[in-house]
Amino acid sequence: MAITVGAAATGDVTAAQPVAEQSPSFGTIVQQSPAGEAENGTSENRTDHHRNPTNVSGDGSPSAVKRWLAGSMARRLEGSAINLSQSNYQLASSVLGEGFGDDLDRYVNVAGDTDSPQDDQVARTFNETHQTQKQYTAQVSEFERLSAAYQAAREAGEIERARRLAKRLARLATAINETGRTLVGRYDALSNATGASLDDGRQAVLDTTNRTVADAQRVVDLSLVRTELRITSVSPTASYDEPLVITGRYVAANGTAVGDTAVALAAPGPGSQTTTAANGSFRLTHRPTDLETGVRNLTVTATPDDASVYLPATTSITADISSIEPRITFAAVFDRIAYDESRAVAVDVTVSDRPAGGVPVEITLDGTTLATGRTTESGTFQSTVGLPATVQNGTIELTAHAGAAGQALSEVSATRRVIVEPTPTTLSLDTANGSVIRVQGRLTTVDGGSVPDQPLDLSVDGVVVETVRTNASGWFAASTDGNGVAIGDAVTVTAVYDQPTTNLGPSQASAIGELTPRGLNGQEGAAGPNDSGGGLAGLPWGRLLNPIVVGAGVVSVASLLVAGYFWRRRSPTRAEPAPQSDQFETETTQSPAPTTVTLADVETVLERDGADAAVVSLYTVVGQYASADTRPDRTPRERYRAVRDTLSAEQSSTFQRVTALYEQAVFAPETVSPDRIKDTIAAVRQGFVDDGNAPADD
Template sequence: MNSIGGRTLVLVLCVLSMTITGGIVLPGSTAAMDGDAVQRVTVQQHSPSVAQNETPPHRNPDDYSEDGDLESLETWLADRLASQLNESAIQLSEGEYELAEGYVDEEYRERLEQYVDVAGETDGESREDEFEEAATKQEELAENRQEYRETKAEYEEARDAGNEARARELARELERLAAEIDGISHDLQRTYQSVNNATSQDVSSAEDAINRTNSDVQQEQAVIRDLVFVETTLQLEAENDEISFLEPLTATGTLRTANDSTVANESIRLEIDGRSTVVETDANGTFDLEFRPTNTSLSAENVTVRYVPERSSVYLGSETNVSVSITQEEPSVDIHEAPADVTYGDPVRVRGAVHVDDVAVDGVPLEVLVDGAVLGETRATDGQFDDEFELPASVAAGDAELRVRIPFEERALAAADAKTATTVRETETDLAVTAREVDERRLQINGSLEAVTGVGVAAQPVQLRVDGVTATTVTTAEDGSFSETVTVPPSVTSDAVEVDATYRGAGSNLAESDVKATVQLRPTGSEARKGLSSIQTWVWAAVGFGGVTAIGGAIWWYRRRQSPTHERVATPDESETTVETRGPSPAETLLSRASDQLSQGDANAAVQTAYAAVREHLESSVEDAGALTHWEFYRRYRSDGESPTADALEAVTRQYERASFTLEAVSEQDAEAVLDDTRQLCEGDTTRVDGGNTADD
């Protein structure tokens, strides 16, 4: 046997025997450029841990309960959440708005869910609401801060172009954004105090970063305000303070500028308790105001009146408060027109009026209901309402009550309603289903539920059965469609199975329907392997028997080959003609292993192994990579610079998390996509990785 053939046989036997025993261990190889050892990567079949440089998967809270370590896990999760809030705030203060949002994205929410689960098992006080509010507020702050920067750029462009009207409109929008940023920043400061009590992390850096962000905006806006606007003062003098809908507030007011001059002979818009009205100022800048309270709280001791200038006005808005005491009045709701019967998908028109005595009521919300189900909301204009609604499927067929109501409690107007009889008619349905085998004894079932009119029906349960055995119940989407992957029950032994989709229509106004589809199953793996020859069986038995010897021989040969005492010194002539060859890199070996796992039907293991290949290949391009979780590694990789492969890494990371930390199986199609992305990451340009040298150098 020649040396090449001998080495090949040893390696083949080694790999095959390790495959039989259930895993692959790849020793570190020598780097081609700098001689540093590549970190060892271990891939163990049926294990969620695919790489030694990856943090362990999240453990079930029950496991920690057995260890008596739930409190430590709760603290660790709280620290991680606080750390992400810190990083988000710092990125925000540096103008990296997308990165700021990235630290409080889906991965943060998933970690928060884990924190909530664990905190529910301990005696400590959960800070779930504070962590949730902090993330939401920081996302809002990042969005508003980015919008402020973009709007300011438009404002400066308009000013440079001499478009003063457009510049004022944009400056007013900047005023609104600056006010929102200020409010959110103060809310965050309060939330940080609560977060600080739940974690050992110091969130003062986040507080400082948010303060800097807000301070920068307010200083910028103060300059714009002084350049563009004239500040105003709104003054009101009420004639009465005990008011009701029938006894409205009457007042006289003036609008003055900062230099104490009046805004005379103009129409100005005032907003009172959320409702808008227009008044006219006279030559002295004086106006008269009347206000009938409707949805104002009975406990209110004052109402706020705001001056709301037009977008292109030179004036800034202002506001003042008026002291009041409110008495409740009883309104009446009348239904003038409503359908005698209603059907799913058809418009339901309702017309009527709202008044107190003979005074029309404007602007109050009116809910329209059928048998307690809210169809929608409308509002009265000059005391009249006229609107159309859709009947939901959830209202049962039969005699019903149509109702229009004012849904108030403890308001200036009391709650009131009107009722009329109607009949809900049943509507026929059309149920469709298709099914195909996507994996061994796994079926992809797609379908839709529509009314006979062709309108898709949302949020309805459809039962799926395979050869009479209930597999699952799915809920239709907004357009009436549904999609689910189910496993053929073990009790089903036939090659052709019948998929039955059933909609019962219970408690709805839709008729039940049923539809079937037949799927021809492919032979199972055990059946496909029945044709293996006795020679093939003997070969595998021999490999298993010789596994230990093969491994030992391979290790001896590998060490002997690497030993400097056995190196052959090439002659000058040989040096000129010999081409150096290298074996596959650890990442390439892992990728090959992932491909094998996928071909064997183990999609989850394939994804985990592919992720290990990615980490192995990209690790040197990311600082402190070994200590990072999968999402932290992705964010660090992305933040280190622009890279066309960042999207591919995100996709691989997301599927890796699905395969490792959830009960949801990865489909073969998704796993194949992961392998494609992994090839792109491992075989593409490695400029980032090698610090400027390509893989071919």
């Protein structure tokens, strides 16, 4: 059983003691928060080891500030671990709250003023440890909740429910063991890097982990039956046309046969799963596709239903995998394609003249992936593909790939030449006058189709001043000071799209803009002479809080802020902060309009660029919904706290959740899971969009 590795602690593990007994110096562990409240609520520290950096003016000593902040974060981590070991779950979680984030923000700022890459690494390690400990705390809290539910089910005689809960507890204990070991390793890394002592916290994590694993094992002994997966034979060699055959029996620890149970080989390809017979026997015939060639250790697992009294069982086998070359041919293909058009493509894959199912296939056009998937049992893969802008027009190779070098199915491909037709584009451009000239426009095809994620050069009187990108709907927006022109002078603002390496034709548009002093004749923020009437009316100028506002998933406002927040202090000079939102709201006379980035944009980014990029875009969206301050001298947590009192309880909680995800996506090495970002998008939609007060999500 997986949880039997739970005794991972090294050395003697002592039982958890009250905080004051286990750590006589806990007065320094619960470092007082900036507001003067003890972080864990159990003790107050009145020793002024170092002045709080938030209250210190002047240059000071960066190294001393770093030591204070590192010590403060280490004490918070340790205090949380000790409280968790004593089942103080709410306290353990609260110690990891805003105070830790504030300290981390300040440490990042101070580290940015040094030339040592080690300081940046320490900041990352603190953030990783913070995220890991929050996960660990949540897991242990969930374990206790499930334990209570398990006891209630047993007492009520709900046998099947108790079994399901027992298996969940066993799986969760395995996860807690893994997370706890990771956390202890990160404690050690922080101690080595900063000199901060985390010994009490380390011991508390070991105590909690061992207690949890022991509790899970007791539950298993009370409610479940341990099992074995006995392998009787394995093919010494295997390939796709000479499959791997595995036979064996699945039995209880006392030898009783366990039938009607799924048995699976952890390997992609046909025949990787079967079911045991009534006598517990099974025969698994697997045709390897993606396995690397050579001698491989493979895992076989028997997984009974959660309501079953039997536990899962896992064992390993060894097989020598050899390679064979498949054959791939086009079954359906197109001759021509243009931007934003859809075409059908299909291929057949065979091995030794027999249809090959479960084979990975990739369709590319001039090296750009259009579709991926696996063949059906009949050896066919088919898909509808579209043409991205990044493929240059002309006669291009369409290629179907199957297999890969060094795998059970070696690499093979088929190629056809197709014509990529050029698509003309058109640009619209409007301006609004004010203390800055605000610009908005849209890049589309001549048929009106959106052209997302494309760069455009903005120039003032022929001098390029900015490069912006279109968002998912083809819109772009920016503001400029007119390239140094005098107030009252009219200038020509031009947007140019010209990307010869794409299949999209060039286009440009111009408009007249003028700088006006604040409040001039009451016309601050008025539309320029080239306002078409439909483009500027109701433009979201109050949300253009940065000289460049760009499309979702590319270089969003949030990603620009990351550079200002984490790395900008490498430079000896700092950019002036962008105007606050209330300044722009005062300048403009237009009514609000749809936001620059929407939840639909975020979902597009998730599908195209992955979870981390989607989190950055989602952070931008929520900031727009909440009218958060986007000045680059503000940290994410400061932006959240500045607006939380103006939000509903649900919106405040959602914004805080998005902020935490954003920090993980930017600083932690672990990628945010797609399920988490999808759940968070749903929460944002419910909290900000469905309440009827948020901008339209079109």
